[in-house]
Amino acid sequence: MSVKKSGKLKIKSEKFLLFLLLPVLSFALNISVTVLPQKGVVKAIAGKKANVYIMVPPGSSPATYSIGFKELKNIKKSDIYFTIGVPFDKKYLSKIKEVNPDIKVVYFGKYLNKNSNPHIWLSPAKLQLQAKVVLDELIKADPENKKFYLNNYVKFIDSLASLEKEGFLNIKQKSFITFHPAFYHFAEDFHIKEIALEKEGKEPSFSYLNKILKIAKENSIKTVIISPEFPKKYAEIIAQKIGAKTYVISPLNEDPRITIKKLIKALK
Template sequence: MKYLIIFLGSLLFALNISVTILPQKWVVKAIAKDKVNINVMVPPGNSPATYSPNFNQLKKLKNSQIYFSIGVPFDKKYINKIKEINPNIEVVDFAKYIKKDSNPHIWLSPALLMLQAKVVLDTLIKKDYKNKDFYLQNYKEYIQKLANLEKKGFSEIKQKVFLTFHPSFHYFAKDFLIKEIAIEKEGKTPSFSYLAKIINLAKKENIKTVIISPEFSTKYAKIVANKIHAKVVIISPLNEKPTTTINKLIEVLK
C-alpha cells in the first residue's frame, strides 16, 4: 500500500507531456525518467502522414503542459488544433537546433538525437528547475550512449550504399557518410522506367541490402531486390526506441 501511494503521488506531481510519435517518447523518458507522464498522439502501427487523433487523445492534450512536435505531416495538420484545445500548452519543436531539409526523420541519427536531447533538457529545466541536476545527469548519460553508438557505426558499417522504398533513413545515412537510394520519388509510386533506372543504379553501386519499412508498400522494393539479388530487411523507423533502430541499421550494414 505504501509503495502504491508513492507511485500514485509521483504520477500526480509529474509533468504532463504530449509528443507526436513514439521515438520522441523515448528521448523524453531518457532525460526525465519517471518525472513525466507522456501522451503519444500517433499510436504504434499508424503513419504520422495519415493518422487522425481520436476524442480521448485530444482530451489528454488539455492536461499537457508541453507538446513536443517534430515536423511530420501530423504536426503540420493538427498543431493549430492542439493550441486551440489547450491555449496554455507550450509547443516545442524537436528540430529547434537542427538545420534540416524537408525530410522529417531526424530521430534516426545519433548526432541529431543529441541535439533533440538538448531541446528536451532545456525545456524540462525551464518548466521544473528544482530537478535541474536530475535532468542534467540523465542528459549526460544519454549523450554518452549516443556517442558510443555513433562510434560503433563508424567502425562497423562497411556497406556504403543501401536501397530503401521511402527515404526514412536519410539522416542516418548523412550521419555515417553513406548513401541512401530511395525507390519512392517525391511521395509518388515509381514508374516502370524509374524502377529500371533504380535497378541499373543498384547494380552499378553493387547494392546488397534493401531496407523496407512496414508502414509503406513493400511491393516495389521486393521487385528491385529480386532483380539485383539483394537481401530484404524490414526495419520500422517508428519503433519506440530510436537507438535500437539505429543499432539494427548498423548491424544490417556490416
C-alpha cells in the first residue's frame, strides 16, 4: 500500500515540476514599442512568439505621457525596444538604456530618411520598410523560427500592396483638412495634400483659420478628418463653414492597415 502511495506522489511531483518548467521551455521574445500601431506590425509578423509591451498606452499622448513603473518593469525584461521618433522616445531613451543596459534599441524606420513627422506607420509604402526592420530583428533574435516570421512577413506585405492598389483606384480628392498633421505620410503616398489646422504644435490663430477657409473654398475641399486624441472644435468649425463631411479616425489604432482603409474610404 505504501509503495502505491509513493508512486502516486512521485508522478504528481513530476507533473508539478513540468508545470513549473513550461513557461521557461516555451520560448518567447519580449519586445517593447512606443505606440500601439507598432505593436500591430510586430504582432503581425511575430504572432505568439513575442510578448509586446507598449510604452505609451492607448488614449495617452506620445508628446506628454510620462514613463511609469509598469513601463520600466516591461523595459527591464525586454530584449528589443523599437523607437518611432516621438517626443516620448527623445525624452526617455537614456532612462530606458539605464534600466536595461542590454536592451537592443532599434529605430522603427531605420531604412527611411528621417522626417520630423513620426507618423510613418500610416504609409503603406513605408510600412513595408518598417515590417522589414521587424523581420530582420526577429530573425537575429530567434533564428530557429525564421520560416515562421518570413511567412507572416510575406502575408503582411501582400496586404499592404492590396491597400496601395485600393488607394490609387479609389481616392478621388486632392486634399483634406485635419487638426494634427498625423496623416502626412499617408497623403504623401497617394499624392494628395494634408492641410493641418495645428501650427507648430499650437492651436490655430483667427487669421490662420481664415487662411485655411480661403484655401478650402478655392480647392473645393469636402473632407475634414477629426482625431479623438486632439481638439475637434476647430475642425468642426471649418467643416461647417465649407460644407465638408467630417470623419473621426484615430492615427493610433493597433492595426495601421485598418486606419489606412478608413482614410481611403473617407477620401473616395
